[in-house]
Amino acid sequence: MKAYKDMDREELLSLKAALEEEYKTLEAKHLNLNMARGKPGLSQLAITMPMLDVVNSDSDMRTVLGNDTRNYGDLDGIGESRQLMADMISVKKDNVIVCGNSSLNIMYDTVARSMTHGVNGSVPWCKLDNVKFLCPVPGYDRHFKITEFFGIEMINIPLYDDGPDMDMVEKYVNNDASVKGIWCVPKYSNPTGISYSDEVVRRFARLKPAAEDFRIYWDDAYCIHHLYEDIQDEILNILEECEKAGNPDMVYIFASTSKISFPGSGISAIAASPKNIEFIMSQMAIQTIGHDKVNQLRHARFFKNIEGLKNHMKLHAKLLRPKFAAVLDTLETELAGLEIGSWIKPRGGYFISFNSLPGCAKDIVAKCKDLGVILTGAGATFPYGKDPDDSNIRIAPTFPSPEEMEQAAKVFVLCVKLVSVERMLDKIQ
Amino acid sequence: MKAYKDMDREELLSLKAALEEEYKTLEAKHLNLNMARGKPGLSQLAITMPMLDVVNSDSDMRTVLGNDTRNYGDLDGIGESRQLMADMISVKKDNVIVCGNSSLNIMYDTVARSMTHGVNGSVPWCKLDNVKFLCPVPGYDRHFKITEFFGIEMINIPLYDDGPDMDMVEKYVNNDASVKGIWCVPKYSNPTGISYSDEVVRRFARLKPAAEDFRIYWDDAYCIHHLYEDIQDEILNILEECEKAGNPDMVYIFASTSKISFPGSGISAIAASPKNIEFIMSQMAIQTIGHDKVNQLRHARFFKNIEGLKNHMKLHAKLLRPKFAAVLDTLETELAGLEIGSWIKPRGGYFISFNSLPGCAKDIVAKCKDLGVILTGAGATFPYGKDPDDSNIRIAPTFPSPEEMEQAAKVFVLCVKLVSVERMLDKIQ
Numbered sequence: 001m002k003a004y005k006d007m008d009r010e011e012l013l014s015l016k017a018a019l020e021e022e023y024k025t026l027e028a029k030h031l032n033l034n035m036a037r038g039k040p041g042l043s044q045l046a047i048t049m050p051m052l053d054v055v056n057s058d059s060d061m062r063t064v065l066g067n068d069t070r071n072y073g074d075l076d077g078i079g080e081s082r083q084l085m086a087d088m089i090s091v092k093k094d095n096v097i098v099c100g101n102s103s104l105n106i107m108y109d110t111v112a113r114s115m116t117h118g119v120n121g122s123v124p125w126c127k128l129d130n131v132k133f134l135c136p137v138p139g140y141d142r143h144f145k146i147t148e149f150f151g152i153e154m155i156n157i158p159l160y161d162d163g164p165d166m167d168m169v170e171k172y173v174n175n176d177a178s179v180k181g182i183w184c185v186p187k188y189s190n191p192t193g194i195s196y197s198d199e200v201v202r203r204f205a206r207l208k209p210a211a212e213d214f215r216i217y218w219d220d221a222y223c224i225h226h227l228y229e230d231i232q233d234e235i236l237n238i239l240e241e242c243e244k245a246g247n248p249d250m251v252y253i254f255a256s257t258s259k260i261s262f263p264g265s266g267i268s269a270i271a272a273s274p275k276n277i278e279f280i281m282s283q284m285a286i287q288t289i290g291h292d293k294v295n296q297l298r299h300a301r302f303f304k305n306i307e308g309l310k311n312h313m314k315l316h317a318k319l320l321r322p323k324f325a326a327v328l329d330t331l332e333t334e335l336a337g338l339e340i341g342s343w344i345k346p347r348g349g350y351f352i353s354f355n356s357l358p359g360c361a362k363d364i365v366a367k368c369k370d371l372g373v374i375l376t377g378a379g380a381t382f383p384y385g386k387d388p389d390d391s392n393i394r395i396a397p398t399f400p401s402p403e404e405m406e407q408a409a410k411v412f413v414l415c416v417k418l419v420s421v422e423r424m425l426d427k428i429q
Numbered sequence: 430m431k432a433y434k435d436m437d438r439e440e441l442l443s444l445k446a447a448l449e450e451e452y453k454t455l456e457a458k459h460l461n462l463n464m465a466r467g468k469p470g471l472s473q474l475a476i477t478m479p480m481l482d483v484v485n486s487d488s489d490m491r492t493v494l495g496n497d498t499r500n501y502g503d504l505d506g507i508g509e510s511r512q513l514m515a516d517m518i519s520v521k522k523d524n525v526i527v528c529g530n531s532s533l534n535i536m537y538d539t540v541a542r543s544m545t546h547g548v549n550g551s552v553p554w555c556k557l558d559n560v561k562f563l564c565p566v567p568g569y570d571r572h573f574k575i576t577e578f579f580g581i582e583m584i585n586i587p588l589y590d591d592g593p594d595m596d597m598v599e600k601y602v603n604n605d606a607s608v609k610g611i612w613c614v615p616k617y618s619n620p621t622g623i624s625y626s627d628e629v630v631r632r633f634a635r636l637k638p639a640a641e642d643f644r645i646y647w648d649d650a651y652c653i654h655h656l657y658e659d660i661q662d663e664i665l666n667i668l669e670e671c672e673k674a675g676n677p678d679m680v681y682i683f684a685s686t687s688k689i690s691f692p693g694s695g696i697s698a699i700a701a702s703p704k705n706i707e708f709i710m711s712q713m714a715i716q717t718i719g720h721d722k723v724n725q726l727r728h729a730r731f732f733k734n735i736e737g738l739k740n741h742m743k744l745h746a747k748l749l750r751p752k753f754a755a756v757l758d759t760l761e762t763e764l765a766g767l768e769i770g771s772w773i774k775p776r777g778g779y780f781i782s783f784n785s786l787p788g789c790a791k792d793i794v795a796k797c798k799d800l801g802v803i804l805t806g807a808g809a810t811f812p813y814g815k816d817p818d819d820s821n822i823r824i825a826p827t828f829p830s831p832e833e834m835e836q837a838a839k840v841f842v843l844c845v846k847l848v849s850v851e852r853m854l855d856k857i858q
Contacts, residue, residue: 037501045499049486052723056485057478070474070691072466100529101721108716115545116555116579126545126555142718149715150545258718262499265723286578287537289571289687292530292721294481294694 001337004420009428012421019418023371026411031372033408038190038350039399040259040316041323047315048261051302055294069293075284076277077269081296085269087306089220089255090237095271097280100291103256103268107217108146110252110270113283114180115150119213120249120279125152125180134172134182136164138353138381138392140190143183143219147383154383157182159192161344163200170207177210181217187235188222191353191381191394193346195233205241207250216242216251222349223255224313227321231347239271248273257299259350260312267291267299322402327352327395330409340420352395353381354412360419361390367415373408430766433849438857441850448847452800455840460801462837467619467779468828469688469745470752476744477690480731484723498722504713505706506698510725514698516735518649518684520668524700526709529720532685532697536646537575539681539699542712543609544579548642549678549708554581554609563601563611565593567782567810567821569619572612572648576812583812586611588621590773592629599636606639610646616664617651620782620810620823622775624662634670636679645671645680651778652684653742656750660776668700677702686728688779689741696720696728751831756781756824759838769849781824782810783841789848790819796844802837 007015055061061069063078076082077098086093099106118124125131133147136159147154155172158165163186172179184204186196196204204216218238226232242250249272257266270280303309328345331354335341343354356364361378368375376394379385395412397405436444484490490498492507505511506527515522528535547553554560562576565588576583584601587594593613601608613633615625625633633645647667655661671679678701686695699709732738757774760783764770772783785793790807797804805823808814824841826834 039501042497045490045497048499052485052488056481059481061474068471068474070477070694072468072692102717102719105717112541112545116541124555126553142715145715149712262723263501264719265499265721283578286571286574288531288534290531290693292694292724294691295721295724 003337003339004424005339007424009425012425012428016418016421016425019414019421022414023418026371026414029372031407031411033372033400033404034374035396035400035408036374036376037399038259038396040263041319041399041401043319044316044398045262047312047319051261051298054301055298061294061297063297069297072289074293075288075290076281077291078293078296078300080300081267082269084300084303084305084309085255085267086271088309089223089253089269089271091239091253091271095239095273095277097270097277097284098291098296099268099270101264101266101268101295102258103219103221103254104142106268106270107143107219107254109287110217110280111146111150111152113280114213117283119215120275122213125150128178130178132176132179134164134169134179135383136182136184137383138191138387138394139183140185140219141376141380143217144383147183152180156383156388159189159194161194163194163196166200166203170203173207173209173214175210179209180211180213181215183217183219185219185221186238187220187233188225188346188349190221190349191351191392193344193349193351193353196235198236201236201238201241204238205245205247205250207247209250214250218251218253220253220255221259224310225259225316225350226313226348227317227324228347229314229317233347239273249275252276260309260316261299261302265295267296320398323397323400323405324352326402326405327397327409330406330413334413335416338417338420341416350396350398352397354393354395355391356393356416357420357423358389358391360416360423361387361393363419364393364412364415367419368411371411371415373411375412432766432768433853434768436853438854441854441857445847445850445854448843448850451843452847455800455843458801460836460840462801462829462833463803464825464829464837465803465805466828467688467825469692470748470828470830472748473745473827474691476741476748480690480727483730484727490723490726492726498726501718503722504717504719505710506720507722507725507729509729510696511698513729513732513734513738514684514696515700517738518652518682518698518700519666520682520700523703524668524706526699526706526713527720527725528697528699530693530695530697530724531687532648532650532683533571535697535699536572536648536683538716539646539709540575540579540581542709543642546712548644549704551642554579557607559607561605561608563593563598563608564812565611565613566812567620567816567823568612569614569648570805570809572646573812576612581609585812585817588618588623590623592623592625595629595632599632602636602638602643604639608638609640609642610644612646612648614648614650615667616649616662617654617775617778619650619778620780620821622773622778622780622782625664627665630665630667630670634667634674634676634679636676638679643679647680647682649682649684650688653739654688654745654779655742655777656746656753657776658743658746662776668702672702678704681705689738689745690728690731694724696725749827752826752829752834753781755831755834756826756838759835759842763842764845767846767849770845779825779827781826783822783824784820785822785845786849786852787818787820789845789852790816790822792848793822793841793844796848797840800840800844802840804841
């Protein structure tokens with residue numbers, strides 16, 4: 001394959017004409033495919049259906065400790081669901097509160113509480129002139145939306161293959177008291193799929209924040225979401241590392257079963273130090289009479305234990321592998337050597353992150369849309385929706401079938417080629 | 430029966446001696462009964478158990494409109510659950526968002542959002558020096574806890590048999606721009622059981638708030654919680670009345686199925702004007718990926734429609750009537766004519782409110798506790814936990830069995846008598 005950058009004007013023009021022909025063929029197909037959000041596919045939803053039977057009208061509705069899940073009580077979650085979630089994120093049960101159906105909601109509440117009540121007794125952030133969050137990019141759009149919503153200033157931090165640029169993180173956190181948090185997806189990162197190295201996790205744990213109310217917002221969304229059985233990423237336990245480093249209170253860990261059981265009908269959890277847990281519980285006692293314990297019971301009885309969870313994830317992986325392969329194979333076959341884009345082959349998680357030539361992402365997404373393939377909006381993976389290079393595109397391969405995914409990937413690579421060649425020609429002219 | 434106030438010292442002393450004998454007898458029984466919280470009893474939980482079967486692994490998980498309840502989407506709740514909740518609170522479906530398992534959580538979020546983001550564009554309350562809420566008393570402790578948590582100043586408003594003192598409400602709301610809200614339980618009020626008269630509802634709707642961001646927090650917790658089939662309270666539709674009065678945006682209505690299906694595993698709703706709904710949705714879109722739609726489907730399919738809901742409430746009422754009767758009969762038999770307490774016989778809801786002689790409530794609750802009967806803490810029905818008269822006691826008769834309730838009621842009246850006679854003697858000495 002000849003790299004586009006090595007082509008002359010004639011070659012590019014003839015390539016463009018050929019691509020436009022291909023475009024017309026695909027246009028005629030009137031596709032309607034959505035790769036915008038990390039939604040489980042129908043086959044994935046199907047494997048969790050038996051969970052709906054484990055709690056039924058004949059069930060004993062009491063927890064192991066004898067509490068009635070149907071009535072008020074157990075504000076921090078029923079014991080067995082706390083144990084399950086604790087094992088999932090490799091912490092102790094006492095460090096875990098099991099909440100409702102959405103870890104995003106816990107993250108929102110955590111920031112909202114800090115705005116009005118500070119962090120463990122610190123000044124409420126709404127009383128401060130400046131509150132900043134560090135945002136490794138590309139990252140999860142919904143994290144950035146939360147901080148944007150509360151008027152928190154966001155600072156881009158480059159995300160490398162082993163984690164965020166820790167020199168920059170240390171510089172900000174250790175010197176600027178208005179830096180109150182950093183959003184992290186440490187394992188199978190959304191969207192790049194990378195996992196933090198041990199060294200990166202240790203450097204996180206050893207931060208010496210200028211702000212006492214600085215916290216690491218550790219969204220362990222994909223902690224057991226491996227794609228393969230032989231190659232799996234594992235990361236260091238941030239809560240333990242923070243303890244060792246004398247920073248026991250510096251991290252909040254978030255997780256949920258949204259992409260394990262059902263999105264929207266799963267259970268979520270926050271894990272933190274005893275001091276943090278106590279502060280969170282004092283607010284939760286005002287906010288709610290408790291979360292849905294029948295659903296917690298349903299999850300605990302269906303998965304039984306961490307082994308049950310892991311086995312369930314193997315079923316998901318089996319369904320996801322061909323979808324990821326459909327995209328990755330197409331990218332490899334169609335784009336390798338052209339030097340018009342790069343991507344990381346993830347070992348887990350829900351996304352494939354693609355970097356086009358600078359200034360092409362928006363146009364690629366728009367062209368895909370014209371051909372009936374919806375991608376996450378370009379820029380969405382950056383704070384304020386602004387990708388300074390207009391380069392990053394998040395591909396979510398989970399919802400369509402493998403066949404549809406292959407079609408969508410073909411549309412995608414065509415649009416990448418077409419936009420790239422147009423941009424090259426712009427430069428030459 | 431001779432009223433205590435008409436007794437002389439000798440009579441009171443001999444009465445006291447007799448009551449103390451009775452106290453010893455009850456002490457020896459080592460009772461362990463809890464009338465503290467409005468918790469459904471086991472027999473009530475049992476009637477909802479079949480709901481756990483209506484959604485199972487064989488179910489079609491799609492809504493009437495064809496949306497998959499297991500996946501992301503339907504942020505404002507699935508259509509059929511919105512219709513069900515709309516019918517329950519007598520509003521239109523478009524005015525309703527169905528949320529998670531707790532209407533308390535919606536109320537908390539509503540106040541929290543106002544603190545950080547104001548109300549439909551008004552100045553965030555956290556930026557204001559003074560924010561006040563009116564609190565009809567006695568009222569629901571958890572309402573008061575929310576406003577206390579956010580540092581909102583609470584002003585007691587007397588609650589009469591037909592609703593709050595509307596002269597006082599009008600005076601505050603129409604003249605003081607720092608008054609941003611009022612907590613209301615308009616039907617079968619917690620704890621007095623009274624319902625607002627049509628005139629009171631109309632006066633609410635016709636308020637002319639000094640603050641544009643003033644809202645009525647209308648907690649319609651007991652909207653279909655009638656105790657009897659023949660005598661039922663109905664109240665005017667506040668949303669309609671506010672529209673008619675030119676104040677369409679002035680009210681938020683909250684409701685849930687916590688005391689219809691399962692506490693903690695029900696569904697909740699907020700109803701308001703289109704403008705309010707739009708503002709709430711713009712925040713919810715940041716806060717969550719959506720609420721538990723499988724549980725919404727479970728509720729919609731189990732209850733089917735408003736008739737199904739009402740029929741289910743008849744089953745609850747049948748179980749609750751003997752428990753309420755056990756308390757009310759005991760109060761009537763043991764206390765009528767003694768002039769040491771008053772109470773209202775509720776036609777619905779979850780509580781019986783008792784007013785002792787001034788300065789007796791704390792001692793009565795403490796004495797009951799010594800005899801193994803736990804009541805809601807005295808003062809809890811007032812902001813900051815401070816009942817200026819130390820007189821109101823909330824009795825929650827739903828959790829114990831009718832037999833236990835009768836025992837508990839006997840303990841209660843004995844303690845009322847004993848504390849009252851002690852107080853009389855204090856005065857004479």
